[in-house]
Amino acid sequence: MILPRRFHQRDPVTLAKALLGQTLVRVLDDGERLAGRIVEVEAYLGVEDRAAHTCGGRRTVRNQSMWGQAGHAYVYFTYGMHHCMNIVADRPGVPTAVLLRALEPLEGIDTMRRLRSDKIASHRLRDADLCSGPAKLTQAMAIDRTLDGADLTRRGALFLEKAEGVEASRMVVCPRIGVGYAGEWATKPLRFYERGNENVSRKES
DNA sequence: ATGACGATTTACT
DNA sequence: GTAAATCGTCATA
Numbered sequence: 001m002i003l004p005r006r007f008h009q010r011d012p013v014t015l016a017k018a019l020l021g022q023t024l025v026r027v028l029d030d031g032e033r034l035a036g037r038i039v040e041v042e043a044y045l046g047v048e049d050r051a052a053h054t055c056g057g058r059r060t061v062r063n064q065s066m067w068g069q070a071g072h073a074y075v076y077f078t079y080g081m082h083h084c085m086n087i088v089a090d091r092p093g094v095p096t097a098v099l100l101r102a103l104e105p106l107e108g109i110d111t112m113r114r115l116r117s118d119k120i121a122s123h124r125l126r127d128a129d130l131c132s133g134p135a136k137l138t139q140a141m142a143i144d145r146t147l148d149g150a151d152l153t154r155r156g157a158l159f160l161e162k163a164e165g166v167e168a169s170r171m172v173v174c175p176r177i178g179v180g181y182a183g184e185w186a187t188k189p190l191r192f193y194e195r196g197n198e199n200v201s202r203k204e205s
Numbered sequence: 206a207t208g209a210c211g212a213t214t215t216a217c218t
Numbered sequence: 219g220t221a222a223a224t225c226g227t228c229a230t231a
Contacts, residue, residue: 042212052214062227080224083212101213135213178212201213 005083005153009177011131012043012096015070016192019098020166023106026141032111034141036103036131037163040200042176044086046096051182054095065149066115073158075138075148075195081085082135083144085194087152087160089170097101101191103131104199106142133201167180170195 005020008015019038026034046066046116053063053076065074066088074086074097085096103126105112113157116139131137138144143158150158173189180186193200 043211053212060228076212077215077226077231078211080211080226084212101212108213132212139214178210181211 001162002153002155003071003162005071007154008087008091010070011029011093012045012098013190015087015089016041016098016190017168018165019100019160019171020192020194021164023161023163023195024100024103024141025154025161026108026143026158028111028142031152033159034108034111035106035142036137037106038100038102039104039197040100040102040191041100041188042099042192043089044099045190046090046094048183049182051176051179052095052097059095063095066097068092068149071102071151073143073147073150075143075145077145078135083138084134085138085143085147097147099134100137100197101133101134102193102197102201103137103141104197105130115142116140128198132199135199164170166194172204177202182202 019041022038024036045053054066070088072088072103074088075083077083086099089096098193113125116130130140130149145160152159172193172195174191176191
């Protein structure tokens with residue numbers, strides 16, 4: 001079953017926790033299906049959040065997806081070489097989102113490994129190296145700006161299937177990664193991951 | 206038109 | 219641990 005619009009129409013912290021355990025599915029142009037279980041996420045809280053791209057109400061060409069309807073993808077390009085994928089939360093005009101930081105590979109693992117190996121020299125990547133970071137998972141799932149704005153509640157190139165969630169007792173809650181520039185917002189507990197999962201990008205910081 | 210900067214990853218000391 | 223890679227985006231002028 002595909003996760004419905006209503007699932008996404010919540011505040012980003014609630015959505016972030018609910019997304020842990022759910023399945024992200026990517027269908028390639030040739031029909032091959034790649035899938036991963038979401039095991040690490042971060043919530044971005046919108047205009048007040050100094051770490052968010054929509055901080056201060058900024059609305060730009062790049063971040064316009066964050067201002068739109070929940071359940072769509074917000075994919076951005078950064079560091080001149082990497083893509084990161086978010087899931088838009090809340091309602092139109094409230095620009096919040098959840099960043100996907102790590103997946104546990106489920107389907108299409110050989111293709112994921114090829115997509116990752118094409119870019120880097122090292123051969124024989126472990127399964128846990130395929131999707132253990134926000135830009136690694138977009139590489140392994142062939143996600144780029146062409147999928148920005150994609151509706152994740154429809155069976156297309158990218159969508160979310162319902163699976164068993166992760167209980168609060170098995171979640172680690174800690175500060176977000178890589179947002180040291182955001183002042184007091186850098187230390188807020190907005191990162192969530194499944195305790196003990198080997199695919200997580202880093203242990204608690 | 207210009208310049209500074211990343212919601213990162215990888216390789217190397 | 220530190221540094222390089224690499225360029226679209228956005229604020230400033």
